[in-house]
């Protein structure tokens with residue numbers, strides 16, 4: 377605040393100087409006008425000749441002033457100087473180039489032998505008594521130097537400036553005091569934030585802060601709220617993950633203890649080993665899914681390098697790799713889409729992650745679609761390309777029980793599993809799908825594959841935006 381105040385000071389001085397000069401001119405101009413009118417009254421026409429009847433003391437008075445030199449001049453209509461100072465110039469001609477009317481006094485600034493002057497001029501006109509004789513015009517001018525005016529202007533400036541010397545430091549002091557007072561609640565807020573423990577994400581009290589800062593505190597509170605939510609989600613995720621891992625590990629230990637008991641038959645030993653095999657498979661699967669989710673999340677946090685992903689190629693590979701599992705369950709697994717190598721099927725992204733996403737959907741379809749010799753399950757993996765809009769849509773459609781409308785949002789939450797499917801799983805497949813889709817700017821939807829039919833079947837669609845929206849890096 378000090379810098380602008382100090383910068384404003386010279387500006388205010390310059391303005392005061394201009395105003396003071398205008399003010400100082402006024403009374404002296406009035407006196408000058410009076411002088412020129414008085415002098416004009418002394419001019420007369422005597423037998424056709426112009427005369428100036430200047431009494432001696434008046435002449436003295438005109439010439440003498442304590443501070444300024446005064447000049448006068450009388451000229452006739454031809455511009456010939458009749459009396460007074462010869463070098464005083466004529467007034468500049470007016471716009472219409474006619475002399476001003478009789479009695480009107482004009483003021484102007486002029487110079488005489490290097491001196492700056494203020495000049496008042498007026499015209500006197502006489503009509504000679506003889507009929508037909510031309511009118512006689514006389515110009516009367518009185519000029520004075522400007523010392524009185526400068527002295528008054530300086531006095532005015534001094535009168536204004538001296539109080540400013542006192543006012544300026546006072547203003548600085550007041551501003552400083554006001555700022556210190558106004559910022560006190562902020563320092564208090566800063567102290568409170570500093571004193572917080574890292575885990576304390578409760579909102580800041582916005583009642584004790586100045587009105588101007590309230591929106592800032594509100595937005596910080598909004599951020600704290602979101603942070604709290606995100607921390608809570610992470611904590612919940614960790615707890616769920618730990619629980620998911622603990623269960624199969626506890627099963628492993630129990631089965632190992634059972635197997636080590638004395639007198640265990642070969643049959644029981646075999647069963648325990650089978651259980652151990654299943655539990656370790658489940659634990660490995662959960663760990664793999666957690667790692668896949670972590671990989672997708674880590675990729676989303678860093679600037680994620682994008683490569684061309686041929687959706688047709690990736691889909692065909694995933695479908696081929698899943699054929700043995702589908703055959704095992706007597707499921708008819710097929711691919712419906714264009715061959716690999718088509719330009720329209722290439723989107724920017726990470727091919728490994730896209731394959732991971734698709735594998736999860738196909739795995740789900742195989743796992744949750746019942747199949748028997750009489751009623752074989754059907755899974756179709758489809759790739760649709762829209763040449764007009766450039767959108768590419770991947771679909772995984774099955775003939776299974778489908779997903780009830782109420783569950784469609786929840787199945788995408790980590791560790792959420794629909795009860796009663798009788799299938800082992802960790803509940804992380806669809807969150808992985810969602811995370812990878814988001815990374816690629818794609819949208820995931822789920823609907824009934826055959827609405828109205830029983831079972832309706834599930835259809836998961838992943839809609840990729842045209843490549844122009846997400847350019848290759």
Ligand SMILES: Nc1ncnc2c1ncn2[C@@H]1O[C@H](COP(=O)(O)OP(=O)(O)OP(=O)(O)O)[C@@H](O)[C@H]1O
Nearest residue numbers: 740741744778787793794801802803804805806834
């Ligand atoms: N194609 C489908 N048909 C019917 N239900 C499904 C289908 N896909 C998923 N679901 C339901 O959604 C739930 C969540 O699926 P998700 O893939 O996230 O987990 P999961 O399959 O149980 O475990 P994971 O995939 O990690 O092994 C599943 O438990 C299942 O009930």
Ligand SMILES: [Mg+2]
Nearest residue numbers: 740801805806
């Ligand atoms: Mg799954």
